[in-house]
Amino acid sequence: MTEKRTKNVTIIEVARLAGVSTATAGRVLGGYGYSSESIRDKVREAAEKLGYRPNLLARGLITGKTQTIGVVAGDMESPFYASVLRGIADVARSRGFGIVVTNSDEILQREREAVQLLTEKQVDGMIVTPSDLQTAQHLREIVAAGCPIVQIDRLVHGLEADAVTVDNAQGAKACIEHVIAAGHRRIGLISELEQFAAGDLKSFIDLEAHGRVDAATLYPSWQRLVGYLQAHREAGIPVDLDLVRRVGAYSAEAAKEETLDLLQGNGRPTALFTTDGLMSAGTMDAISELALDLPQDLSLICFDDLEWMRFLRPGISAIAQPLNEMGRTAARLILARINGDTSPFQHQILAPSLRVRGSVAPLKAEGRQGSTRPERRKSAKA
Amino acid sequence: MTEKRTKNVTIIEVARLAGVSTATAGRVLGGYGYSSESIRDKVREAAEKLGYRPNLLARGLITGKTQTIGVVAGDMESPFYASVLRGIADVARSRGFGIVVTNSDEILQREREAVQLLTEKQVDGMIVTPSDLQTAQHLREIVAAGCPIVQIDRLVHGLEADAVTVDNAQGAKACIEHVIAAGHRRIGLISELEQFAAGDLKSFIDLEAHGRVDAATLYPSWQRLVGYLQAHREAGIPVDLDLVRRVGAYSAEAAKEETLDLLQGNGRPTALFTTDGLMSAGTMDAISELALDLPQDLSLICFDDLEWMRFLRPGISAIAQPLNEMGRTAARLILARINGDTSPFQHQILAPSLRVRGSVAPLKAEGRQGSTRPERRKSAKA
DNA sequence: CTGAAAGCGCTTACAG
DNA sequence: CTGAAAGCGCTTACAG
Structure with a gap:
């Protein structure tokens, strides 16, 4: 019960029992040098008998490699990062690597501390979703120090490192085209x-309309939003600016408040596009509160993650991001x-997989909108 | 571009620049021995100037502590484990620990390999959800070797280690009482x-009825199920055995198939209790396929995770497991x-937090059930 | 309070 | 193919 951690069997004891030098025992057990078959057997037998387990710390100290990938996620509890992490973990495992994971909560200072910890733990490379x-x-700095890093989901301006992102503009455009095709x-x-450094929404939309926006460097x-604008164009x-809601x-x-405001105002939309899982959640709360029927009163399409899609009500369409694949790709790049x-740095852009669940309701004749008035608000919360 | 990893600044170089011994430099930088203020400043200045970063591998090799917790999860992509991991990560971070995480997919062999990897990486302790x-x-073995472990969610028979679980029987019982109170x-x-070693469902229910079941050692x-039975008793x-569906x-x-079978048979239930998020998902699919209205046609209550609850349709009740808290508790125990x-091994049993979303519809007069006949199946999939 | 020496458990050249 | 020696970057007794 109160025993201290039993002392580990080391290569020295194995060597002694096998009657060889530690160098030889190391070669057999570490699988890195030449060794004759007879010696191999002797050493392995001795190791087995003593219950030898290699100490990867010592190996890492000397080789300079820890067989570990560091990961800085935003929040591993969210479906987005959870799926990405799973992809990373799968590739890492298949290659004998471990992963040490941290959360930044998208806070720069926390990200710095995470990177620092991972550096001190001597990870061989890092996969990070940059906060800023x-x-x-x-x-x-760590890139300059020779630690490879792969960016996920976002690109730091001018950072010389590999990256994997999703084609967000393309995916959003596909969503809107889908809805437009249904008559909306x-x-x-x-x-x-x-965050957008260069000002307000209006300015951005104007810039985009004149082709003065470089989508690759945006959040x-x-x-x-660019995809939304492109599809309309x-x-x-x-584009009716009143319909574009910046949460x-x-x-x-x-998101819920913004949706309520939008749906209770004049000129209500017939369809709604939410740009991620969290926005979808807030929007759905608003829709419940207004007691709207989907897709009769309102069509809803979401740019979302596969995991979340399972929970969407029927009648909601969604396009899913290939998150496992993003993680797997990042892990392969870092390895x-x-x-x-x-070779030169790569930026892999993954196409969102069009795993649509439910279909957008075709736009019906007018007249239904009046049936759901703001006064009905809260009626669903009996 | 092709530069190799730049050689790290070591304590030796800092010591040289500061004009002290490596032992002294180590004491200042590692914060473990005595040192005079003047020397502290000199060493820190030198470290700063050279951009010194400690190598935690070397420290770990010598101290036998890595400041790392190993975690064996079932599947970190699932909301259950994702939330637990977040709890662990938060406590670990606050104490300066890292976490290395692995997935077992509830497969024993994979769990073994994970434990092996973590052992070799010399984690200071492990948190695991045992597969078997x-x-x-x-x-x-690792417990015997002196590596502390904390079990989560499940208890290995006779394993001398701390554990954190949720009071599943109690939570389920609360759910059923809730539904019974509504008249169902x-x-x-x-x-x-x-998995249940001792035979079929009927035998289990009989055993339980005679108080011959030890809930603590069950999956x-x-x-x-025990909570379900207790509440009925x-x-x-x-208890109508036909209503108890073992997926x-x-x-x-x-789960979907089982639900379809149940709802399309004779003697349909007026309420349904699903015992976890995945079952809920399958059940909801079945309900959609049958085009049933919730909670008018059928009341549904789920034993679920907070994360998943966000996506439940209004009208569905759910009781949530305190998953973050489970992770945090486990991390505190292992630390x-x-x-x-x-001190003696602890088994902390967390009460499910009754975060009910939506309420169970009171049972209405008969007559509604006939309105949804099996023939309507698939009608929702227009 | 500080330093010289030994050592954590391995791997790496270098001889043989 | 095998062994003796050195060393990875730190910390730990042990003297002073």
Whole structure:
């Protein structure tokens, strides 16, 4: 009960029992040098008998490799990161690597501390979802120090490192085209759109219309807005600014408020596009509160994650991000770098897989909208 | 571009620049011995100037502590484990620990390999959700070797280690009482109930009725069945065996089939209790397929996770497991052991937090059931 | 309070 | 193919 940690069997004891040098025992057990078959057997037998387990710390100290990938996620509890992590873990496991994971909560300072911890733990490489796309001094430093890193989901401006992202503009565009094909013309957008250095929504939309926006360097929700705008432009449908709702925070509650405001105002949309799982959750709360029927009163389409889709009510369409694949790709890239790959940096852009669940209701004749008035609000919460 | 990993600054170089011995430099930088203020400043300055970062591998090799917790989860992508992991990560971070995580997929062999990897990486302790409650030789071995472990969610028979579980019987009982209070008498159960050594469902129910079942050593879904049975007994409602559905696999598809069979048979229940998130998902699929209205046609209550609850349709009740708390508790326990706590092993049983979303519809007069006939099946999939 | 020496458990050249 | 020696970057007694 109170025994201290039993002393581990070391290579020295195995060597002694096998009657060989520690160097030889090490070669057999570590699988790295030449050794004759007879010696191999002797050493293995001795190791087995003593219950020898290699100490990867010692090996790592000397080889400079820990067979470990460090991961800085935003929040591993969210379906997004959980799925990405699973992809990373699968590839790591198949290659004999471990992963040490941390959460940044998208807070720069926390990300710095995480990177620091991972560095001190001597991980062979890092996979990170950068919190800040401008200031990323800590990332530039470790890259300069020779630690390979792979960015996921976002690109730090001018960081010389591999990256894996989803084609957000393309995916969002596909969603909107889907809805337009069903006859909708007034499509509301509920989107985070939190950080954008260059000003307000209006300016951004103007810039985009003139082709002055580089989608690759934007935060995902802004990229999805670009897809929304593109689809409208190509279909010849003017964008009503009132329909484009910038929630301004990654918060379901805020998304709910924004949706309520949109749906209770004049000129209500006939369809709604939410740009991620959390926005969808908030929007659905609003829809419940207003006691709207989907998709009769309102069509809803979400840019979402496969995991979350399971919980969507029937009648809601969604396009899923290939999150496992994003994790797997990132892990493969980092492992290649760890193994000495020095080819130019890659930016892999994954196409969202169009796993649509439910279909968008075709736009019906007018008249239904009046049936659900703001006065009915809260009626669902009997 | 092709530079090799730049050689790290070591304590030796810092010591040289500061004009002190490596032992002294180590004491300052490692914060473990005495040192005068003037020397502290000199050393820190030198370290700063050279960009010194400690190598935790070397420290770990010598101290025998890595400040790392190993975690064997079933599947970190699932909301259950994702939430537990988050709890663990939060406590670990606050104490300066890292976590290395692995997935077992509830497969014993994979769990063994995971434990092996973590052992070789010299984690200070492990948190594991055991895949098999009988055969757990690998766990007994590492415990015997002095590596503390904390079990989560399940208890290995006779394993001398701390554990954190949820009071499943109690939670399930609360659910059923909730439904009974609303007037329901025919309450269907959709549950995994996969592994149970001692035979079939009927035998189990008989055993339980005679108080011959020790809930503590059961798999969670069986514990939830116990709560279902207890609530019936205390309310004086006989259990109809036809209503108790053993899905026999942790599969949403299988849960769906079982639900369809139950709802399309004679003597349909007026309420349904699902014992976890995956069962709920399958059940909801079945309900959609039958085009049933919730809670008008059927009341549904789920034993579930907070994360998943967000996606439940209004009108569905659910009781949530405190998963973050389970992770946090486990992390605190393992840290205490790592710090030398030798008190008797604890088994902490967390009460499910009654975060009910939506309420159970009171049972209405008869007559509604006929309105949804099996013929309507698939009608929702227009 | 500080330093010289030994050592954690392995791997790596270098001889043989 | 095998062994003796050195060393990875730290910490730990042990003297002073």
